[in-house]
Amino acid sequence: MTMQDGLRVAATIEHVRMISDFVRDAGKRLLLTDEALFDIDLAVEEASTNIVRHAYQPEQAGDIQVRVEATDDAMRIELTDWGRPFEADAAHLAVDVPVEVRAEGGMGVLLVHELMDEVTRSTASAPGGPNVLTMVKHTGR
Amino acid sequence: MEITQRVEGDVTVVRPEGRIDTLAAEQMDQVLQAIVAGGSYKIVVDMSEVEYISSAGLRSLAAVLVRCKDEGGDMKLAALNERVTRVFKIIGFDLLMSVTDTPEAAIAEFSSGAAS
Numbered sequence: 102m103t104m105q106d107g108l109r110v111a112a113t114i115e116h117v118r119m120i121s122d123f124v125r126d127a128g129k130r131l132l133l134t135d136e137a138l139f140d141i142d143l144a145v146e147e148a149s150t151n152i153v154r155h156a157y158q159p160e161q162a163g164d165i166q167v168r169v170e171a172t173d174d175a176m177r178i179e180l181t182d183w184g185r186p187f188e189a190d191a192a193h194l195a196v197d198v199p200v201e202v203r204a205e206g207g208m209g210v211l212l213v214h215e216l217m218d219e220v221t222r223s224t225a226s227a228p229g230g231p232n233v234l235t236m237v238k239h240t241g242r
Numbered sequence: 243m244e245i246t247q248r249v250e251g252d253v254t255v256v257r258p259e260g261r262i263d264t265l266a267a268e269q270m271d272q273v274l275q276a277i278v279a280g281g282s283y284k285i286v287v288d289m290s291e292v293e294y295i296s297s298a299g300l301r302s303l304a305a306v307l308v309r310c311k312d313e314g315g316d317m318k319l320a321a322l323n324e325r326v327t328r329v330f331k332i333i334g335f336d337l338l339m340s341v342t343d344t345p346e347a348a349i350a351e352f353s354s355g356a357a358s
Contacts, residue, residue, distance in 0.1 A: 114264055121263065139294065139325045146296045150264050208297035208333055215332045 104131065109166040112157055112182060117149045120167050124178060127169045131176065133240055140216040141176060141238050147209035148180050148234055156184030156232065174241060175218075180234045186224035187232065245273050253284045253352050255345055259291040267298035274306040283315025284352050288345040290321035300333055307339060316340065318348040 108123045110116040124145045128138045149165060157163040166181040214220050219237035243266040244259040254277050258270050277285060285306065307317045318340040322330065330336045342348040 117264055136325070142294065143296055143329065146263055150296070150298070208300060212297060212329070212332060 104171045105169070107166065107168040109164055112153045112163050112165040112184070114150070114153055116165070117146060117153060120149050120165065121146050123167060124169060127171070128176060131171050131240070133176065137176075137238055137240055141178065141236075144213045144216045144236055144238075145178060145180070147212050148236065151187060151209050152180060152182045152184070152234075155187050156182040158185075171240075174239060176238050176240055178236045178238075180236075181231050183225070183229055183231055187222075243269055245270060247273070247277070249282075250349050251353065252282070253286055253349050254282045255286045255288055255349070257288040257291065257345075260293065262292055262295040262299035264296060264298040267296070267302050270299060271302035271305075274302060278306060278309050278313075283310045283313040285310060285315070285317040286345050286348040286352075287317065287319050288321060289319055289323070289326060290345075292326060293323065295326055295329060297333075300329070300335060304335070304338065316352070318342060318351060320345040320348045 104127070106123075106127055108120065110119060121142055125138060125142050128141055133141070145167070149167075152165050161184070163182060163184050166179075168179040168181075170177045170179075213236065216238075217236040218239045219235070221235045223233045223235075225232050243262065245256065246259075247254060247256045249255070256270075256273060256277070258266075260266070262270060274285065274287075287303070303317070303319070310317045320342045321344055322341060327336070327341075330339075330341070340348070340351065342351065
């Protein structure tokens with residue numbers, strides 16, 4: 102079975118909750134385990150929040166699009182924005198960085214990478230082009 | 243999000259309920275900051291009814307912990323569920339914060355003067 106669904110909203114913190122609800126509902130329809138749902142839920146919130154906070158300038162309006170695709174053994178979530186390409190600070194991903202430093206930023210990036218099985222990012226080749234973050238969770242059903 | 247609090251001796255016990263997402267974390271942060279601003283630096287956060295926490299909530303907890311320790315107090319967490327515990331371990335918060343099985347155990351640690 103393959104399922105596809107999508108949502109495009111203005112990139113605001115309030116809408117992050119809407120995106121989370123949307124993805125969680127899709128996961129529930131697919132009868133994912135509570136554990137898989139939790140991981141996907143958290144990864145989507147962290148990634149969406151990073152887009153809202155970092156892709157767009159405070160005075161700049163922009164959208165965030167979420168697309169969900171599910172197959173028999175995986176759920177793929179694509180988050181697209183049209184803002185500044187988000188460059189994860191590699192230092193924040195290092196496991197030997199003191200937790201106090203990690204708490205300053207990069208916690209979200211770390212969680213996305215730890216909770217999802219595959220994470221890929223394609224950045225816009227020109228300003229205003231789409232940046233796409235793709236996250237895959239193997240559901241093993 | 244529902245957040246209740248009670249005072250046991252010189253310890254303030256805070257009990258958030260539900261999902262601590264980015265928006266709810268702002269609400270929890272206001273409650274915790276108000277407790278610290280009121281001069282209480284011994285805080286127990288009872289996490290027994292928290293089913294989810296994201297990095298915004300973790301950042302708030304880390305900031306309040308640092309503030310409490312600066313003032314000679316501490317913040318202890320109690321009754322984390324399995325999934326929240328996993329998030330704590332990924333970030334390394336299990337090494338940063340004292341975590342007990344029950345709020346009563348956390349309160350007891352304060353009264354016995356045990357270090358975190």
